[in-house]
Amino acid sequence: MPMTTTIHERPLLTPRNAGVRLAPAETELLQQAWTATAPAERPTAGDGPAVNRVLNAWYGEARNFAADRAVAQQLAGLAPALPVAARHARRSRHTALRAAFSAGVSQVLDLGAGIPTGDGDPLPGTVHGRDVRAAYIDQDPVAVAALRAAYARRSPLVVAEAADLTAPGPLLDGLTGRGAFDPAAPALLILSLILHHLADFQALHLLGVLQQRLAPGSRLLVTAFVADPFPADVRDRLTDWYPAAPQLVLRTAAQTSALLHDAGWPAPARAVQPGLYTAALRHPIGGPAA
Incomplete structure (x- = not known):
């Protein structure tokens, strides 16, 4: 049965709980994110655990509640590979950012960015003389508030917005209109731990629109939880317990690869490690990204 633990606390502001660490400046950023979140958007007593906060607990960070930590521990006990996969996905994301900037890509579109971690993103001010643009998108208003506190104050070209990823066309149009996204310039597109939240038709639409709208030279990083092995x-219990609405979609690595292929992104068909699918691709398709 899904967990129904009730939250009766604010996010941790001190490292009192065993296993939860505060990275440098984590306390300050957490307080800023909480303050920046409108009262109507804040988690209240009675809210259940949330995916972003469960992931945050797996990362060893402090922006989570007792209910989130309880679910994180329960899921880790059922499938120990899952939190390891989540941490690997986070590292892959940082690696893709550094590789893209080294290759001269100067804008980032992070769809489903989640709560930022204490180490933050390697986000330079300029790349090869061009100002860096970055758009962090998430449906969770608390995650968006934390993203704004962590990144948006760096530059007017770095934004954090709440948006529906199942409507990518209007999302890109809005970002373009505000100057936060340049469709004529190569971009790094990040879909980290997102596809397993989308039904097949939603994933195909999102990937297809992005394939059509990204400029040549763009890169795509996809990480997703998968059923292998x-x-x-265990898959059934993970689906029942994972705090997602709609439910977690645990495809196999081959099925995840097939989604990418059908949307015009030929990708490898294997999981890089138990429970995780990763693909780093170039656009137009010219082989895997470095």
């Missing part, structure tokens, strides 16, 4: 009973 969990037994069927």
Whole structure:
């Protein structure tokens, strides 16, 4: 049965709980994110655990609640590979950012960015003389507030917005109109731990629109939880317990690869490690990205 633990606390502001660490400036950023979140958007007593905060607990960060930590521990006990996969996905994201900037890509579109971690993004002010643009998108208003506190104050070209990823056309149009995205310039597109939240038709639409709208020279990083190698009973329990609405979609690595292929992104068909699919691709398709 899904967890129904009730939250009766604000986010941690001190490292009192075993296993939860505060990275440098984490306390300050957490307080800023909480203050910047409108009262109507803040988690209240009675809210259940949230995916972003469960991931945050797996990262060893402090922006989470007791209910989130309880679910994180329960899921880790059921499938120990899952939190390891989440941490690997986070590292892959940082690696892709550094590689893209080294190659001269000067804008980032992070769809489903989640709560920023204490180490932050390697986000320079300029790349090869061009100002860096970055758009962090998430549906969770608390994550958006934390993203704004961590990144948006760096530059007017760095924004954090709440948006529906199942409507990518209007999202890109809005970002373009505000000068936060240049469709004529190469971009790094990040879909980190997102596809397993989308039904097939939603994933195909998102990937297809992005494939059509990104400029040549762009890069795509995809990471997603996959069913390999969990037994069927474990997959069912993960789906029941994972705090996502709609439910977690645990495809196999081959099925995830097929989605990418069908949307015009030929990609490898294997999981890089248990429970995680990763693909780093170039656009137009010219082989894997470095």
